[in-house]
Amino acid sequence: MNIKTNTFATAALLLIGCASLPAFAEGDAAAGEMLAYTCLGCHGIEGYRNAYPSYRVPKLGGQKAAYLVIAIKGYREGTRAHPTMAAQASSLTDQQIEDTAAYLASLSADTVEAGGSAAPSLEETTTCTACHGQNGISLSPSWPTLAGQHEDYLEHALNQYRDGTRKDPVMAPLVAALTDEDVELLARYYSRLDGLETTAAD
Numbered sequence: 001m002n003i004k005t006n007t008f009a010t011a012a013l014l015l016i017g018c019a020s021l022p023a024f025a026e027g028d029a030a031a032g033e034m035l036a037y038t039c040l041g042c043h044g045i046e047g048y049r050n051a052y053p054s055y056r057v058p059k060l061g062g063q064k065a066a067y068l069v070i071a072i073k074g075y076r077e078g079t080r081a082h083p084t085m086a087a088q089a090s091s092l093t094d095q096q097i098e099d100t101a102a103y104l105a106s107l108s109a110d111t112v113e114a115g116g117s118a119a120p121s122l123e124e125t126t127t128c129t130a131c132h133g134q135n136g137i138s139l140s141p142s143w144p145t146l147a148g149q150h151e152d153y154l155e156h157a158l159n160q161y162r163d164g165t166r167k168d169p170v171m172a173p174l175v176a177a178l179t180d181e182d183v184e185l186l187a188r189y190y191s192r193l194d195g196l197e198t199t200a201a202d
C-alpha cells in the first residue's frame with residue numbers, strides 16, 4: 001500500500017469511526033433484539049401479571065428509548081425496587097441496556113407517534129401534559145409515554161412515587177398532592193389512550 005492510499009484508508013476509517021459514534025451512544029436495535037428475547041418472556045405476553053402485588057407487567061413496545069435506559073438502570077442501581085427486574089438489569093452492561101432499549105423503542109413506533117389525536121381532556125392532567133404530552137405521548141425521549149399503558153401498572157407506579165419505593169426527584173413532588181381517587185382517575189385516563197403496545201418476540 002503506498003502512502004496515498006494509506007492516508008485515504010486512515011481518513012476513511014476515521015470517517016467510519018465518526019459516523020458510527022451516534023449509533024453507539026444511542027444503542028443498536030439489531031443487537032438489542034437478541035437481548036430482548038428474555039425480556040419479552042414477560043413483557044411480550046398479553047396480560048402477564050406480576051404475582052405479588054398483582055398488576056400487569058408494563059408494556060414496553062414503543063416506549064421512549066432514553067426513558068427505558070433510565071428505568072432499567074434504576075432497577076440495577078436500586079432507585080426502583082423490584083427483585084426480578086433488578087436481577088435482569090444487573091446482568092446487562094451499559095451498552096447492552098442501550099441496545100435493548102433501542103430495540104424495544106422501535107417496536108410499534110408508528111402507533112405511538114400517531115397518538116390518540118382525539119384524547120378527551122381531563123382537568124387532573126393539566127400539570128402532567130407539560131411532560132407526558134396532550135395525548136399521553138411524552139415530549140422528551142427521557143420521559144415515559146403513558147398512553148395505552150396498563151391501568152393497574154400506572155396506578156402501581158404512581159403509588160410507588162407516592163410512598164417513596166420508587167425514587168425520582170421529578171415525580172416525587174408532583175404526586176405528593178394526589179389522592180387515591182386522583183391516582184385511579186389518572187391511571188384509567190392514560191390507559192385508555194392510544195399508544196404503547198405489548199409486543200411479542202418474532
Ligand code: HEC
Nearest residue numbers: 038039041042050057058068071072080082084085088100
Ligand atoms: C419475570 C418477568 C420479567 C422479565 C423476564 C423482565 N421484566 Fe421488566 N418488568 C417486570 C415487572 C413485573 C416490571 C414492573 C416492576 C415495578 O413494579 O417497578 C418490569 C418493569 C420494567 C421496566 C419499567 C417500565 C416502565 O414503564 O417503567 C422496564 C424498562 C423493563 N422492565 C425492561 C425489561 C428488560 C429490558 C428486560 C430484559 C432484559 C426485562 N424487563 C425482563 C417483569 C419482567
Ligand code: HEC
Nearest residue numbers: 070127128130131142143144154157158168170171174186
Ligand atoms: C416535569 C415533567 C413531569 C411532569 C409534570 C409529570 N411527570 Fe410523570 N414522569 C416524569 C419523569 C421524568 C418520569 C420518569 C421517572 C423515573 O425515572 O422513574 C415520570 C414517570 C411517570 C410515571 C411512571 C411511568 C412508568 O412507565 O413507570 C407515571 C405513571 C407518571 N409519570 C404520571 C404522571 C402524572 C399522572 C403526572 C401529573 C400529575 C405527571 N406524571 C407529571 C416527568 C413528569
